[in-house]
Amino acid sequence: MKLHYSKGIANTPSVDVERRKKYLAATFVTCVVLSLVGGTIHVLQLGANRMHDMRGKAQIEMHEEKNHVRAAGEDFYRQVEHEYGKKQITSYSVAEADALLTPEQWQDVAAMVTIPAGEFIVGTDSGRADVQDRPQHKVSLRAYQIDKYPVTNAQYARFVAATGHRPPLHWPQGKIPPGHELHPVTMVSWFDAKRYAEWAGKRLPTEQEWEAAARGADGRRWPWGDKMDPSRLNTYYQVGSTTKVGAYPSGASPYGVMDMAGNVSQWMADDFLPYAGSEAPKDLFQAKAAQLPTSGADRSMKVAEFVTTDERYKILRGGSWKSDPFSTSSYHRNFSWPNFASDFFGFRCVKDLTS
Numbered sequence: 001m002k003l004h005y006s007k008g009i010a011n012t013p014s015v016d017v018e019r020r021k022k023y024l025a026a027t028f029v030t031c032v033v034l035s036l037v038g039g040t041i042h043v044l045q046l047g048a049n050r051m052h053d054m055r056g057k058a059q060i061e062m063h064e065e066k067n068h069v070r071a072a073g074e075d076f077y078r079q080v081e082h083e084y085g086k087k088q089i090t091s092y093s094v095a096e097a098d099a100l101l102t103p104e105q106w107q108d109v110a111a112m113v114t115i116p117a118g119e120f121i122v123g124t125d126s127g128r129a130d131v132q133d134r135p136q137h138k139v140s141l142r143a144y145q146i147d148k149y150p151v152t153n154a155q156y157a158r159f160v161a162a163t164g165h166r167p168p169l170h171w172p173q174g175k176i177p178p179g180h181e182l183h184p185v186t187m188v189s190w191f192d193a194k195r196y197a198e199w200a201g202k203r204l205p206t207e208q209e210w211e212a213a214a215r216g217a218d219g220r221r222w223p224w225g226d227k228m229d230p231s232r233l234n235t236y237y238q239v240g241s242t243t244k245v246g247a248y249p250s251g252a253s254p255y256g257v258m259d260m261a262g263n264v265s266q267w268m269a270d271d272f273l274p275y276a277g278s279e280a281p282k283d284l285f286q287a288k289a290a291q292l293p294t295s296g297a298d299r300s301m302k303v304a305e306f307v308t309t310d311e312r313y314k315i316l317r318g319g320s321w322k323s324d325p326f327s328t329s330s331y332h333r334n335f336s337w338p339n340f341a342s343d344f345f346g347f348r349c350v351k352d353l354t355s
Helices: 014-057 062-067 074-084 094-098 103-109 153-163 190-199 207-215 296-300
Strands: 112-115 118-122 137-141 144-147 265-271 288-291 305-308 314-317 334-336 350-352
Touching (some): 094 153, 103 153, 112 207, 118 207, 137 207, 144 207, 190 265, 207 265
Antiparallel strands (some): 112 144, 144 350, 265 314, 314 334
16 A cells, blocks of 8 residues: 655554644644633633622622612603602601701701802813813902801701602602711702702802812812812712711811712702813703604614703712712812702702891
């Protein structure tokens, strides 16, 4: 029998050479696949370990997660259903609301701080700041008073009891969650905040007034200075919820105003408009609304397109317990639809000083 020879393999029939080549190729492919599978398992294991680590550091229990983590915009739809729902919600009587705090506590949460007349720095020229926060400029303000703290749940309960206003949707059976009487009220829209301020004989602050009270005459970046210090505020999920007003005394502004950074983002009286000389795109300041999908495919996939409107957003200041720490800068301008409410939206009030 005549034999064929192949380089590196002597006295081997050509059929065996081909068979061995196939075995080698199959072995190589198998090794590659096993390596990929092993790598994938390793990555998944790393991910699982990371999730376990994150759960261990979380401030909420996993079975409570649904009450804390919601899809973007979900709060709005929950709020609409709550505001316009037919179900009648009973809340506090006036006497019950008055009994929520001691006389000393009522006196403390009602405190206001006088901001003297003067010239104040507003905005920033920092290239790292959001475009709506620029440019830096100065404003002259008359003296006024501002709430020392954000409006608390207990104070809002008095308003609800006195006026019959609908309580926030996250109050079980229309009552404040136990132990949260001195936390800032949340799940309030701009309209809710405005009605409360009018009932209290006050008004919502302008963003210039708010920023002056937070930054002081020297225009510092945060109420305490120009360096971020996470021990001075409740932000970036380090607590996982609101905290009692005044819980961070070292975070006070130069005038002694509390919770001007973190805890809750606070509604301003103003529309969201550009500063003079702003280079921000004009459409940033145009409120956008979701347009209902027209095609069946888009409807089934719940795809919506956002279109600009002639309406205006309202401004929110101060950042919150959920915010990126740098979004708590006193010059930072956040914004939202005035009828939106969220578990990190709150407010405080101001009062004009009579001459």
